[in-house]
Amino acid sequence: MFAAARTSGLRSARAQLRQPQSQAAWARLASTLAVLEAKEGRLNVASLAAITAGTKLGGPITAFVAGSGGKSVAEEAGKAKGIEKVVYVDNAAYDKGLAENWAPLLVENIKQGGYTHVLAGHSAFGKNLMPRVAALLDVQQISDITEIESEDTFVRPIYAGNAIMTVQSSDSTKIITVRGTAFPAPETEGGSATVEEGTDPKAECPTEWVSEDLAKSDRPDLGSASKVVSGGRGLKSKEEFDKLMPPLADALGAAIGASRAAVDSGFADNSLQVGQTGKNVAPQLYLCAGISGAIQHLAGMKDSKVIAAINKDPDAPIFQVADVGLVGDLFDKVPELTEKLKQ
Amino acid sequence: MPGLRILVPVKRVIDYAVKPRVNRAQTAVETANVKHSMNPFDELSIEEAVRLREKKSTPVEEIVAFSAGPPKAQDILRTAMAMGADRGIHVVVEEKDALEPLGVAKLLRKVVDEQKSNLVILGKQSIDDDAGQTGQMLAGLLNWPQATQASKVSIEGDSVTIIREVDGGVETLKTKLPMVITTDLRLNEPRYASLPNIMKAKKKKLDKKTLGDYGLDSEVRLKTVKVTEPPTRKAGVKVEDVDGMIGKLKELGAL
Numbered sequence: 001m002f003a004a005a006r007t008s009g010l011r012s013a014r015a016q017l018r019q020p021q022s023q024a025a026w027a028r029l030a031s032t033l034a035v036l037e038a039k040e041g042r043l044n045v046a047s048l049a050a051i052t053a054g055t056k057l058g059g060p061i062t063a064f065v066a067g068s069g070g071k072s073v074a075e076e077a078g079k080a081k082g083i084e085k086v087v088y089v090d091n092a093a094y095d096k097g098l099a100e101n102w103a104p105l106l107v108e109n110i111k112q113g114g115y116t117h118v119l120a121g122h123s124a125f126g127k128n129l130m131p132r133v134a135a136l137l138d139v140q141q142i143s144d145i146t147e148i149e150s151e152d153t154f155v156r157p158i159y160a161g162n163a164i165m166t167v168q169s170s171d172s173t174k175i176i177t178v179r180g181t182a183f184p185a186p187e188t189e190g191g192s193a194t195v196e197e198g199t200d201p202k203a204e205c206p207t208e209w210v211s212e213d214l215a216k217s218d219r220p221d222l223g224s225a226s227k228v229v230s231g232g233r234g235l236k237s238k239e240e241f242d243k244l245m246p247p248l249a250d251a252l253g254a255a256i257g258a259s260r261a262a263v264d265s266g267f268a269d270n271s272l273q274v275g276q277t278g279k280n281v282a283p284q285l286y287l288c289a290g291i292s293g294a295i296q297h298l299a300g301m302k303d304s305k306v307i308a309a310i311n312k313d314p315d316a317p318i319f320q321v322a323d324v325g326l327v328g329d330l331f332d333k334v335p336e337l338t339e340k341l342k343q
Numbered sequence: 344m345p346g347l348r349i350l351v352p353v354k355r356v357i358d359y360a361v362k363p364r365v366n367r368a369q370t371a372v373e374t375a376n377v378k379h380s381m382n383p384f385d386e387l388s389i390e391e392a393v394r395l396r397e398k399k400s401t402p403v404e405e406i407v408a409f410s411a412g413p414p415k416a417q418d419i420l421r422t423a424m425a426m427g428a429d430r431g432i433h434v435v436v437e438e439k440d441a442l443e444p445l446g447v448a449k450l451l452r453k454v455v456d457e458q459k460s461n462l463v464i465l466g467k468q469s470i471d472d473d474a475g476q477t478g479q480m481l482a483g484l485l486n487w488p489q490a491t492q493a494s495k496v497s498i499e500g501d502s503v504t505i506i507r508e509v510d511g512g513v514e515t516l517k518t519k520l521p522m523v524i525t526t527d528l529r530l531n532e533p534r535y536a537s538l539p540n541i542m543k544a545k546k547k548k549l550d551k552k553t554l555g556d557y558g559l560d561s562e563v564r565l566k567t568v569k570v571t572e573p574p575t576r577k578a579g580v581k582v583e584d585v586d587g588m589i590g591k592l593k594e595l596g597a598l
Contacts (some may be wrong), residue, residue: 001443098516099479100488124509128491131444131479140445140564143474153568158472159363163372166568207488207518210504214512227597252598260528270494270529271511277528278468279510285597295362302576306597308588314581317372323579324591336585 030059030151033087033113035106035120035130036077037097041069043076043080046186046224047126050119051082053178054131055186056148057117060084064198066094066105071195078193081186087198096209097125103132104203110137112199112240115173122177123223134175137231141175142167160276160299180223181282181303215269217256222272225255227285230274230301233261234290234311234330244289244334251341257281257301259291275300289330293318310334346402347498347520349392350460351357352409352451353423354383355416356471361473368567372471374438381419384466386533387526388424392464393427394531401498405429407458411450417549424544425536431549432458444472448480453557455485461521467492478525488518494529507544520530 015226034050036043043065054061065073066243070090078086087109093101110118118133120126121143129308134141145165154176215282222228229249241262249256258268260275265276274281276299286304291297293309293316301307302321309322310333319325326333357363366373376464389408391517396403408423410416411434420431434450436442442450455463468475482489490505494513497504501520506513508527536544554560582588592598 008576054543096514099482101489103483126493127475128479128489131476132483132489134476135445135448135480135483138445140443141480143472143476143564156473157573158570159357160370160470160473161573162363163365164571164573167565168568169565171564185555207516212508212509212512212514264528268507269512271513276473277468285592296359302573306592306595307576307579308592308597310588319579319581320483321576321579323576323595324588325579326583326585326588327579327581328584330408333585337588338584340589 030057031114032057032059032061032117032119033110033115034061034063034083035118035122035126036063036065037121037125038065038067038073041073043073045185045188046180046221047121047123048080048188049121049178049180049183051080052183052186053119053148053176054117054144055082057151059116062087062113062115063193064088064106064109066091066102066198068092068095074176074195078195079191080188081191083191083193083196085196087196089198089200091200091202093202093205097129098205098207098209099129099132100207101203101205102129103136104201106133107136108201110173117174117176119176119178122179126177130175130177137173137175139171139173139175140169141177142169143177144179145176146179146181153334157299160295160297161302162299181280215271219249220253220255222255222257222274222279222281225281226283227252227254228257228274228281228283228287228304229254229290230257230259230286230291231262231267232259232288232291233265235262235267238267240331244330248287248334248338248341251338252285254285254287259294259297274292288318289334291318292316293321302319344462346404347395347462348404348458348460349395349406350389350409350455350458350463351385351392351406351423351428352463352465352477353389353419353445354382354410354466354469355379355419356382356469359383361469364369365572369571370395370567371570379415381422382466382469384468384470384526384528387528387530388464388466389423389426389428390531390533391526395496395498396427398439401500407432407460409451409454410434411436411442411447413462420549421541421544422536424547425541426534430547432519432552434552434554434557436554436561442561443563443565444474444476444480445564446559446562447477448484449561450554450557451477451481452484453559463523465523465525467525467527478523485521485523488522489518489524490518490522491525493524494527496524496530503517
């Protein structure tokens with residue numbers, strides 16, 4: 001019965017939406033596609049957040065992967081808890097996550113599966129791709145959600161997290177990107193999803209991927225680290241940043257982040273930027289030094305469990321959100337803290 | 344090879360330095376009597392368009408600034424023209440009828456056709472709704488290549504090389520015009536409009552249009568149920584020294 005309902009999923013869901021009285025019936029038909037990310041045949045575990053979000057909608061969850069070695073990635077993804085099926089497309093054309101061929105690929109598979117909800121992480125990949133998919137399906141996407149209230153009602157931050165908006169979508173297919181820190185990835189073992197090959201429209205891609213330059217680091221990934229140490233303009237130079245922050249991060253087993261001021265001044269790489277236009281983090285501990293706490297920075301870290309700040313200015317706005325604040329010169333305090341944490 | 348006909352959509356938003364307040368009825372953020380400016384990412388778009396003209400590697404025929412917004416959005420268009428855009432198009436949309444990104448993308452598709460644009464440069468997101476969708480949606484509707492979060496753009500003939508910011512670093516893409524680019528903060532440092540240029544901008548052409556002129560209406564797919572203040576964090580404590588900090592962090596279970 002379910003399969004029959006799904007084949008004409010999009011159309012029927014659309015038709016039913018026009019009749020509010022059948023909403024309950026429609027809700028039972030919720031079925032979610034979680035778009036996962038893979039790189040060089042390896043699944044990006046952070047992208048499993050889309051599955052966690054999907055479980056809150058009720059209804060079956062299908063995961064989607066594409067790229068070379070698609071089947072083995074699908075088998076790996078299939079072990080994640082919460083999914084029923086993994087649809088894969090094995091084609092190296094999808095390895096670099098280019099939106100020009102990924103969007104038609106997703107559209108084909110969404111139409112075929114008749115999904116009511118399509119979820120992806122609000123990562124560089126999801127941000128680039130999903131709006132293009134949404135436009136092709138004539139859907140108003142909902143970006144960076146932090147909560148799911150019901151199958152059509154979602155919560156998301158606006159104005160750099162200074163306001164929280166609840167929106168209700170009237171689109172028959174909901175295209176959504178989810179904030180990873182709000183939906184922790186499910187267990188990656190113990191699931192037993194079936195694996196199935198998807199449709200490959202083999203769309204032409206006018207864009208060629210040339211190269212990449214990724215910051216190499218043995219430290220935990222900034223977006224998912226349980227501890228983050230972060231430096232700002234107060235560090236004064238790249239030399240000081242490199243002298244003070246890595247040892248502190250090592251002492252804590254933390255990832256390193258930075259404020260926009262530190263990135264703009266060249267103290268730290270752009271990929272380390274925490275804030276409205278950089279990464280959102282919500283670690284157990286966010287320890288920052290030399291960061292004043294501009295609203296754009298707070299947007300990226302104020303959901304951290306515990307915030308600690310070292311700043312010489314007692315009136316710095318960061319102290320209004322810090323659980324533990326230390327007024328002092330970071331050039332004394334950070335090395336001292338590093339030494340004492342090592343003991 | 345025809346020259347570049349660049350369209351730069353800009354948005355009027357609450358100034359980035361203002362802390363927004365949610366209104367009493369919890370329906371929106373208070374915008375009355377609040378300082379507004381051009382969305383910071385859109386300043387980068389205008390700047391990039393002007394730099395492409397100055398670089399002369401591919402001739403720039405025209406830079407058109409565009410905004411769909413309330414009557415006051417024309418101030419933002421004047422700013423864009425003072426920075427170097429040749430003329431402006433203003434689709435007047437009252438605040439209560441504000442378009443969603445999909446609506447803006449549909450409108451822009453029509454404008455691109457009308458203006459015969461071959462390059463659209465948009466900000467990667469507006470700092471009010473933080474959706475980050477319009478550029479990608481437009482590229483999808485036009486079936487053009489897209490390069491989002493660009494931090495470097497080089498155009499030779501109709502070949503475009505873009506460095507874009509991705510998680511963990513940067514990647515380089517090569518594609519062809521016509522295309523859509525969205526700007527990252529790292530792309531450039533926008534210039535200030537000089538007084539003579541502000542005066543000159545007053546004489547530049549600014550067309551006023553309506554959604555109806557493009558055969559569109561302000562269809563809305565997302566209903567705002569409510570807008571609330573984010574939960575405030577409980578006031579923390581100040582500690583005297585590093586030992587105090589370590590002690591407190593242990594007490595809070597963070598170490």
